[in-house]
Amino acid sequence: MDEAGLPILAIQRLRMTTDGTGVTTLICSMGCPLRCRLCINPASWDKTVPGEILSVDELYERVKIDNLYFLTTNGGLTFGGGEPLLHSAFLKSFMEKYRETNWLFNLESSLNVSRKNLDDVIPYIHDFIIDTKDFNEERYKAYTGGEYGIFFENLMYLKEKVGPDRILLRIPVIPFLHKGNEAEENRAEFEKLGFTRFDVFPYVNPENRKPISEKAKENREILLKPAKEELAKEES
Amino acid sequence: MKGKDKCKALKEIRAKIAEENDIEYVVSECKHKGDCKGTCPKCEAELIYLEKELEKRRSLGKRVCVTGLAVGMAATVAGCTPASVIDPIVEFFGGGIGTEDLAGAAQPPEPVMGEVEPPIETLDGEVEYVPDSENSSEEDCSGEDCSEENGSEENGSEDPNGGSEDGKGDNDIPDLAGEALPPEEF
Structure with missing residues (x-):
């Protein structure tokens, strides 16, 4: 069943070198099943922003201005969030209706959703940008509050369906969570499973870039508080 | 990529589209001081002008070249960041604030x-791009002088709008402001 509208946190145009090849427009949708302690877009779930609901055609009207940039640079739309796959029925409707634009559609997802939601979009997505968080189950759960098994099984399923060439695994270096080379070890583990494209990068403190809500700060403290206490003990 | 750099890259893409499709287009220098989002009403007007000119060419059966024309002009996804040279704790407290x-x-x-x-101030207003000698060039392109260029789908015609039966070829600038709706529970 089609979703009536997509709740939008933001639409950001003319992005280069950030969300896929060429010139892209990032469409951030509302809602997320995870509560990553250093979430870069906490407004997608902390209820500080009402969001705006767009129909399939309304979304197209918002993004069509960059048609020439998309076509000339092999760019297009990147669906992010929040977790865009919470709205997979809408995304499917949009991409089905506008696939003839020849824009490339990318997805940035944690894959922490039901298998059906993933199946909805697989035929339409050019590049899957997957936020892995952590290969280690215990750390994954501590950092995201989500179920590791859902993510991991969907990731392996996706690899079987589309092959590793269309999957970019984002491997974050998470302050206060990763010790030593744990992020690089995560990468090595994924490599053993047959993945070939990686982006290892450090997480940033969202508060250094924009105001964040008290709710987002509380969520962040779940990660920072024990680490800070441990640091204080070591110093004393 | 800063807004000004983005603006320059997009301007080059527009110039390339015009050049490859024999569209009259004069790149003008941006007078805006300070940073921007990489576009402004003047840049948008130029983009819309190109869309309209391409549509004219299509309707005249002329060759239109768009797809993949400027692939090298926009960088691809940044490769792996060498995590080993970055201290994540230092980065967390000191990095990312901007320079x-x-x-x-x-x-x-x-x-x-x-x-x-984070929001960046940009310019407001509407601007229409009109090339200096638009009238004369239009006369030239709609007449028999251009008949030798008349192409067809076999000549590589591209339709970036994928057909126009549902109005997708419209070239109005979309309203980017939008109206907020009541909060939703997630």
């Missing part, structure tokens, strides 16, 4: 993948 330019003015932080960027 200062040579004049000491604060610059917005570079966006990271998937991040909703």
Whole structure:
């Protein structure tokens, strides 16, 4: 069943070198099943922003201005969030209706959703940008509050369906969570499973870039508080 | 990528589209001081002008070349960041705030993948792009002088709008402001 509208946190145009090849427009949708302690877009779930609901055609009207940039640079739309796959029925409707634009559609997802939601979009997505968080189950759960098994099984399923060439695994270096080379070890583990494209990068403190809500700060403290206490003990 | 750099890259893409499709287009220098989002009403007007000119060419059966024309002009996804040379704790507390330019003015932080960027002031208003000698060139292109260029789908015609039966070829600038709706529970 089609979703009536997509709740939008933001639409950001003319992005280069950030969300896929060429010139892209990032469409951030509302809602997320995870509560990553250093979430870069906490407004997608902390209820500080009402969001705006767009129909399939309304979304197209918002993004069509960059048609020439998309076509000339092999760019297009990147669906992010929040977790865009919470709205997979809408995304499917949009991409089905506008696939003839020849824009490339990318997805940035944690894959922490039901298998059906993933199946909805697989035929339409050019590049899957997957936020892995952590290969280690215990750390994954501590950092995201989500179920590791859902993510991991969907990731392996996706690899079987589309092959590793269309999957970019984002491997974050998470302050206060990763010790030593744990992020690089995560990468090595994924490599053993047959993945070939990686982006290892450090997480940033969202508060250094924009105001964040008290709710987002509380969520962040779940990660920072024990680490800070441990640091204080070591110093004393 | 800063707004000004983005503006320059997009301007080059527009110039390339015009050149490859024999469209009259004069690149003008941006007079805006300070940073921007990489576009402004004047840039948008130029983009819309190109869309309209391409549509004219299509309707005349002329060759239109768009797809993949400027692939090298926009960088691809940044490769792996060498995590080993970055101290994540230092980065966490000290990084990402943005940098200062040579004049000491604060610059917005570079966006990271998937991040909703902090707001940046941009220009408002509407501008229409009109080339200096638009009338004469239109006369030339709609007459028999251009018949030798008349192409067809076999000549590589591309339709970036994928057909126009549902109005997708419309070239109006969409309203980017939008209207907020009541909060939703997630």
